[in-house]
Amino acid sequence: xxxxxxxxxxxxxxxxxxxxxxxxxxxxxxxxxxxxxxxxxxxxxxxxxxxxxxxxxxxxxxxxxxxxxxxxxxxxxxxxxxxxxxxxxxxxxxxxxxxxxxxxxxxxxxxxxxxxxxxxxxxxxxxxxxxxxxxxxxxxxxxxxxxxxxxxxxxxxxxxxxxxxxxxxxxxxxxxxxxxxxxxxxxxxxxxxxxxxxxxxxxxxxxxxxxxxxxxxxxxxxxxxxxxxxxxxxxxxxxxxxxxxxxxxxxxxxxxxxxxxxxxxxxxxxxxxxxxxxxxxxxxxxxxxxxxxxxxxxxxxxxxxxxxxxxxxxxxxxxxxxxxxxxxxxxxxxxxxxxxxxxxxxxxxxxxxxxxxxxxxxxxxxxxxxxxxxxxxxxxxxxxxxxxxxxxxxxx
Amino acid sequence: xxxxxxxxxxxxxxxxxxxxxxxxxxxxxxxxxxxxxxxxxxxxxxxxxxxxxxxxxxxxxxxxxxxxxxxxxxxxxxxxxxxxxxxxxxxxxxxxxxxxxxxxxxxxxxxxxxxxxxxxxxxxxxxxxxxxxxxxxxxxxxxxxxxxxxxxxxxxxxxxxxxxxxxxxxxxxxxxxxxxxxxxxxxxxxxxxxxxxxxxxxxxxxxxxxxxxxxxxxxxxxxxxxxxxxxxxxxxxxxxxxxxxxxxxxxxxxxxxxxxxxxxxxxxxxxxxxxxxxxxxxxxxxxxxxxxxxxxxxxxxxxxxxxxxxxxxxxxxxxxxxxxxxxxxxxxxxxxxxxxxx
Numbered sequence: 001x002x003x004x005x006x007x008x009x010x011x012x013x014x015x016x017x018x019x020x021x022x023x024x025x026x027x028x029x030x031x032x033x034x035x036x037x038x039x040x041x042x043x044x045x046x047x048x049x050x051x052x053x054x055x056x057x058x059x060x061x062x063x064x065x066x067x068x069x070x071x072x073x074x075x076x077x078x079x080x081x082x083x084x085x086x087x088x089x090x091x092x093x094x095x096x097x098x099x100x101x102x103x104x105x106x107x108x109x110x111x112x113x114x115x116x117x118x119x120x121x122x123x124x125x126x127x128x129x130x131x132x133x134x135x136x137x138x139x140x141x142x143x144x145x146x147x148x149x150x151x152x153x154x155x156x157x158x159x160x161x162x163x164x165x166x167x168x169x170x171x172x173x174x175x176x177x178x179x180x181x182x183x184x185x186x187x188x189x190x191x192x193x194x195x196x197x198x199x200x201x202x203x204x205x206x207x208x209x210x211x212x213x214x215x216x217x218x219x220x221x222x223x224x225x226x227x228x229x230x231x232x233x234x235x236x237x238x239x240x241x242x243x244x245x246x247x248x249x250x251x252x253x254x255x256x257x258x259x260x261x262x263x264x265x266x267x268x269x270x271x272x273x274x275x276x277x278x279x280x281x282x283x284x285x286x287x288x289x290x291x292x293x294x295x296x297x298x299x300x301x302x303x304x305x306x307x308x309x310x311x312x313x314x315x316x317x318x319x320x321x322x323x324x325x326x327x328x329x330x331x332x333x334x335x336x337x338x339x340x341x342x343x344x345x346x347x348x349x350x351x352x353x354x355x356x357x358x359x360x361x362x363x364x365x366x367x368x369x370x371x372x373x374x375x376x377x378x379x380x381x382x383x384x385x386x387x388x389x390x391x392x393x394x395x396x
Numbered sequence: 397x398x399x400x401x402x403x404x405x406x407x408x409x410x411x412x413x414x415x416x417x418x419x420x421x422x423x424x425x426x427x428x429x430x431x432x433x434x435x436x437x438x439x440x441x442x443x444x445x446x447x448x449x450x451x452x453x454x455x456x457x458x459x460x461x462x463x464x465x466x467x468x469x470x471x472x473x474x475x476x477x478x479x480x481x482x483x484x485x486x487x488x489x490x491x492x493x494x495x496x497x498x499x500x501x502x503x504x505x506x507x508x509x510x511x512x513x514x515x516x517x518x519x520x521x522x523x524x525x526x527x528x529x530x531x532x533x534x535x536x537x538x539x540x541x542x543x544x545x546x547x548x549x550x551x552x553x554x555x556x557x558x559x560x561x562x563x564x565x566x567x568x569x570x571x572x573x574x575x576x577x578x579x580x581x582x583x584x585x586x587x588x589x590x591x592x593x594x595x596x597x598x599x600x601x602x603x604x605x606x607x608x609x610x611x612x613x614x615x616x617x618x619x620x621x622x623x624x625x626x627x628x629x630x631x632x633x634x635x636x637x638x639x640x641x642x643x644x645x646x647x648x649x650x651x652x653x654x655x656x657x658x659x660x661x662x663x664x665x666x667x668x669x670x671x672x673x674x675x676x677x678x679x680x681x682x683x684x685x686x687x688x689x690x691x692x693x694x695x696x697x698x699x700x701x702x703x704x705x706x707x708x709x710x711x712x713x714x715x716x717x718x719x720x721x722x723x724x725x726x727x728x729x730x731x732x733x734x735x736x737x738x
Contacts, residue, residue, distance in 0.1 A: 045401060252477045253558050260399035267404070302448050362664075363470040370463050371405045378412045381456050382419070382449065389445040 012304060016311035027312075030280055031320050034376065037273045038324025039331070040266050042368045046328050047337035048259035049364055050356035051188070051344055055251040058186050059244060061131065063096070063216035064225050066242045067232055075240070077211035082236055086217065089231050093220045097212035099201040103166060103194070110155055114166075114194045116201020131190070135180030138197045147180040147195040149187065166194075169206050176200070184355060188345075258344050263371070270372065274379040281313070281383035286395075292387055293395040302388045309384030310377070317373045325368065332358050397478075397556040402471035406553070409464040410546045416453040416460070421539050423450040424532040431532075433525055447528065451516045454535065457542075458509035465502045468549075469659060472499075478558045485659035494552035501545040507682060508541060514686050518706060522698030585644055592640045595633050596722055599684070600715065602626045606687070607711045610704060620692065627688025634681040641673065641725060648728035673724050680717035683710040 020027055067086070069078035083095050099116040118140035129137050138145035148156075156164050158178070165173045182190040202209070217232070219225050229241045284292075292305060331337060336356050337344075397403055423446045432440055472485035472495070482488050489495035512534055519527035606626060609619060642658040649661045649669060662670035687710035694703045 048401070246480075249478060249480065249558070256400050256474075256478055259401050260404060263401045263404045264399065267408070270408075302445070306448065306452055362668075363474065366463075366466065366470065367401060367405050370467055371401075371408050374460060374463060375408060375412050378416055378456055378460070381416070381452055385449040385452055389448065 008304075009307075012307050013311050016308050016315065019308070020312055020315060026280065027316055030277060031316050031323075033273055033276060034317065034320035034372070035323040035327070037266075037269050038321055038368065038372050039327045040269060041263065041372055042325050042328035042364075043331050043337060043340055044259050044262040044266065045364050045368055046332040046358040047340050047344055047356070048255045049361060050332055050337070050358040052252055052255050053359060054185075054188050054356065055255070056248065058189050059248050059251070061186075062244045062247060064219040064222070064244055065217040065229055065232065067215040067217060067236065068213075068240045068242070069236075070238050070240050075213075077207065078214060078239070080210050080212055082239075083215060085235055086215065086232060089228060089235070091220055091224045091228050092217055094218040096216045096218075097198065097214075098216055099198050099205065099207055099213045101201075101205050101213065103204075105155075108155055111192065112152070112194055113192050114196065114201055114204065116196050116198040116204075118198045129180075131183055131186055132180045133183040135178070137195070138179055138200075140197060141199075142197055143200055143203075144174075144176050145179045145196065146176040146200070147182060148178055149182045149190050149193060150184070151187070151191045152194065153178070153181070166204060168204055174200070174204050255344060262340065262343060270375060274375050277376055278379045278383060281309075281380045282386065284387055284390075288387070289390055289395040292390045293392040296390075296392040297396070305388035306384050309380065309387060313377055313380040313384070317376050321369060321373055324372075325365070329358065332356050397475070397558065398553055400475075400478075402467070402474050403553045403556075406464060406467055406471060406549060409460050409467060410549055413457050413460045413464070413542060414546060416457045417538060417542050420450040420453040420457070420535055423447065424535040427528060427532040428536070431528055433528070447532075450532070450535065451513070454509060454512050454516070454538075458506065458513060461502065461506050461509055465506055468499060468502055469662065473659065473663070475556060479556070480559065484657055485662075486657055488556070491557075492552060492555040494548050494555060498545070498548040498552045501541070501548055505541055505545050506678070507685070508538060510682055511686065511689065512538065514690065514706075518690065518693060518699060518702055521702035522696070524697045526696040526699060527693070588636075588640060589644060592636055593722075595629060595636060596718065599626070599629055599633060600718060602629070603684070603711050603714050603718075607708065607715070610707055610711070623688040623691040627685050630681050630684035630688065634677065637677055637721075637725075645725045645728060648732050651732075669724070673721065676717045676721040676724065680714050680721055683713040683717070686710050687714065 067078065067082070068075050069082075070076065078097075080097055083097060086092060086095055096117060096119055101114055103112045103114050104110075105112060132147065133150075135147065137147060158164060162178045163175060164178070165175045168174055176194075176196065182193065182195075196204075198212070201207075207213075217228070219228055225243055225245070229243055232241050233239065295305060331339065333356065398407070423443075427443055427447065427450075430439055431443060469485055472488035475488035475491075476482035476484050479488055479491050482491060489499055512531060515527050515531040515534065519525055519531055602622065602625065606619070606622060609622075638658065643656055646656050646658060646661060647653050649666055650657075659670070660666065661673075662668060687707045690703055690707060690710075694700050
């Protein structure tokens with residue numbers, strides 16, 4: 001690249017910037033609408049990215065393999081005897097039984113998830129558990145102790161009180177004392193969760209002895225998970241075996257699908273904007289035509305004027321992109337993606353109160369850039385040419 | 397899997413490229429039927445103006461193709477989180493029969509668009525516009541190429557099902573060669589590396605020779621045989637480099653002998669080293685082939701000096717980027733041999 005070539009580009013860029021300043025009002029309209037379109041696209045992408053990250057972080061504590069009994073295509077209770085059958089498989093580190101189910105609270109219309117476990121996977125009894133912001137976990141053998149989320153404490157209107165009651169199926173009351181609160185980081189999965197011992201959960205749901213909802217298997221070597229999954233399927237008839245990787249993929253599929261759906265809906269906004277940009281760029285006023293005429297008389301070539309128009313569009317697009325992206329960042333980071341969160345997480349009474357921190361990923365930037373800026377630049381190509389081939393003698 | 401942000405971005409780019417090239421092809425047809433540079437009619441003046449538009453549209457089309465090539469690779473990387481069995485972009489590309497062809501069409505499409513722009517650039521340097529008919533006839537060929545590209549892309553995206561199990565790069569590019577789905581058979585490393593470096597050396601020597609002869613010889617006289625060889629070897633070297641990067645170089649980048657993948661080193665974990673590697677390789681190949689392909693244009697009226705200058709620039713770029721590329725890819729094995737690892 002020789003110096004005159006770069007000098008020519010810089011001069012045209014300089015003229016483009018001064019031209020933008022002169023037509024501030026016209027360009028400000030395009031800039032504002034474009035920023036809003038980019039804000040919407042980026043918000044979707046950043047919310048989806050942040051939620052995927054949260055799911056990934058949260059699921060690191062999930063068990064390697066979950067074993068559920070199926071009956072007539074639906075999940076049923078699994079006999080605890082299955083635990084002994086699985087214990088013989090080489091490579092399994094630990095098997096925990098779990099009772100869990102949903103509890104519908106008629107007083108506020110919320111559905112709670114109740115989980116009963118005697119020991120947490122990867123947790124030595126007595127030591128502090130990282131998933132809690134305060135208190136401790138209920139230990140095996142204790143009765144009437146539970147861990148809930150801060151959101152749940154609000155919903156149950158507990159205030160400073162520690163005790164709450166839930167109805168058994170026969171409408172008698174089971175009383176619980178709050179011994180711990182889940183940390184906010186895991187709100188995606190713990191916002192509606194009540195954790196108690198297995199005995200308490202069995203008592204609350206009236207599940208007979210010798211049965212559990214599912215078995216949680218910890219595997220020593222992560223590379224063996226798929227092999228052990230196959231062995232479990234061979235040993236136990238009619239079970240469903242779910243690995244952590246599958247749960248992770250399901251979350252990603254759901255978020256990617258929802259973000260795709262949102263993007264499709266936003267395409268109408270993009271198309272309208274492209275039409276607006278085309279229209280704005282095509283409608284040349286008499287003074288703009290005169291300007292092109294004068295430039296041509298001064299020796300500007302058609303290519304120079306097309307480059308000038310490109311610099312104008314690119315500058316508007318770049319500023320709109322930065323503004324839209326930053327606004328989306330603030331929207332997701334500080335307001336937890338309030339506009340689009342219901343689309344990703346659903347409309348439940350208990351809303352997870354998430355702290356979303358979208359990481360800056362190059363591919364996200366490129367994705368939003370190519371879905372917004374490139375179509376805009378393409379839309380201004382033909383108007384730029386129309387403006388550039390104006391003959392000086394016809395406008396002056 | 398059309399309902400995914402990446403798929404939608406790819407389709408939006410494809411649609412935009414389709415409209416841009418459609419506009420350019422409309423001009424191409426008019427030029428082929430009514431181009432008469434010796435006349436001074438209103439139709440001819442309008443056509444001359446339209447050739448500017450066509451060039452602009454193809455230029456935008458090429459930028460879009462480049463962006464969508466990058467998008468396709470990043471999209472495949474993103475799909476790999478969703479597809480069962482896929483751990484990187486390779487798994488996503490081999491998840492159905494259309495992935496690899498779509499990638500190859502996009503990759504070579506960028507080159508073909510670039511050649512059109514080279515023709516256009518040279519054409520407007522001569523007051524006789526001697527290449528106008530040729531470049532617009534060539535533009536008509538880009539239409540079917542783009543249609544094939546878009547069709548493969550749509551077929552790939554439609555047939556991408558998250559519940560179908562695919563393979564990861566460990567299987568697809570495995571050294572064993574016995575398993576199904578292995579894209580590259582067992583290759584004797586010393587032989588491949590010898591071929592790689594000797595081809596590179598031959599290319600550098602040939603480029604130096606062409607640079608010398610192009611500088612000293614009469615611009616009217618090309619060297620058809622030397623140029624043909626140079627262009628063919630450039631293309632061969634491009635394909636050989638892709639194989640060498642995948643099979644020999646990539647395990648050194650990952651510091652894992654069993655990990656052979658041409659996409660993973662685009663990730664941040666490997667400092668995005670793939671981008672400079674592929675960019676220098678593609679630009680050097682493009683410059684080399686452009687230099688060879690334009691040699692026969694020197695005889696056209698008014699093009700002797702512009703073509704001579706253009707070819708000198710191409711050779712300069714080639715001689716600058718090829719060593720950079722070689723240094724980049726050789727750094728990892730040399731680092732391993734000298735320092736004994738990371």
